[in-house]
Amino acid sequence: MSTAPENRTATRTYSRTARALHWATVALVAIQVPVGFTMAYRGNTLKVWDKLTGALYNGHKVVGVTILVLVLWRLAYRFTRGAPPDEPTLEPWQKLASHANHWGLYLLLVATPVAGYVGISLFPALDIFGLFKLPGIVAPDKAAAGTAFAVHLALAIALVGLIGMHVAAALFHYFVRKDNVLGRMLPRLLR
Numbered sequence: 001m002s003t004a005p006e007n008r009t010a011t012r013t014y015s016r017t018a019r020a021l022h023w024a025t026v027a028l029v030a031i032q033v034p035v036g037f038t039m040a041y042r043g044n045t046l047k048v049w050d051k052l053t054g055a056l057y058n059g060h061k062v063v064g065v066t067i068l069v070l071v072l073w074r075l076a077y078r079f080t081r082g083a084p085p086d087e088p089t090l091e092p093w094q095k096l097a098s099h100a101n102h103w104g105l106y107l108l109l110v111a112t113p114v115a116g117y118v119g120i121s122l123f124p125a126l127d128i129f130g131l132f133k134l135p136g137i138v139a140p141d142k143a144a145a146g147t148a149f150a151v152h153l154a155l156a157i158a159l160v161g162l163i164g165m166h167v168a169a170a171l172f173h174y175f176v177r178k179d180n181v182l183g184r185m186l187p188r189l190l191r
């Protein structure tokens, strides 16, 4: 029995929901990282604590918590619905490397915002644009906040490193290997 073309596509690609969650996370992380470095540079290095620096810090907290919520939703969806079977032409080492990359990304997408949240709870700096306060998750301890922010920075750098490998691999598959890996997240690019 032959399979309808739309069903063949469905078994080769991530679902609409998984794709929407993936690209929403990409857009928010693309904002979050440069905002994080900019605000920390303005505040900690230049010692400029003006309205703009404050707004960047507030925005960073809001976007960071949104990323955490999206990723937890995405993980719950991933554990219950799974992922499409691996692209059939992949070598065993490529399957292993991509799974390690993806689970490493998930781990850092949870650990990085949690470390940031622990940092603002310890500091404490839970106020959001003077409108409301986020609930603290640990008791205030200003000295420990510095350590939490150092961990947050290290995790963010590791996350950027894994994203770099992930994007390089996606482009390698599309332009060099010319397989259907990128099409799994962007079905219009399926060959």
Ligand code: HEM
Pocket: 029, 032, 033, 034, 036, 037, 040, 041, 043, 044, 060, 061, 062, 063, 064, 065, 067, 068, 109, 112, 113, 114, 116, 117, 119, 120, 149, 152, 153, 156, 159
């Ligand atoms: C995936 C999510 C996140 C990413 C990729 C991220 C990334 C970053 C980066 C790159 C910095 C600059 C670090 C530095 O130069 O010292 C930073 C700083 C900071 N982040 Fe995040 N962040 C995330 C989530 C969060 C969350 C959820 C919070 C709190 C609710 C938060 C609070 C902070 C604070 C307060 C700083 C400034 C630390 C300081 O001034 O030393 N971040 N973040």
Ligand code: HEM
Pocket: 022, 025, 026, 027, 029, 030, 078, 083, 087, 098, 102, 103, 105, 106, 109, 163, 166, 167, 170, 171, 181, 182, 183, 184, 185, 186
């Ligand atoms: C913030 C940046 C990004 C993050 C955090 C991220 C995260 C992830 C994660 C966690 C997965 C695994 C999905 C799963 O199996 O549950 C994934 C899959 C995928 N991502 Fe990304 N991604 C990012 C950017 C990108 C970009 C820019 C591209 C395209 C150039 C891309 C293309 C893909 C593709 C094609 C897959 C499916 C790979 C496969 O099934 O083997 N991602 N991404």
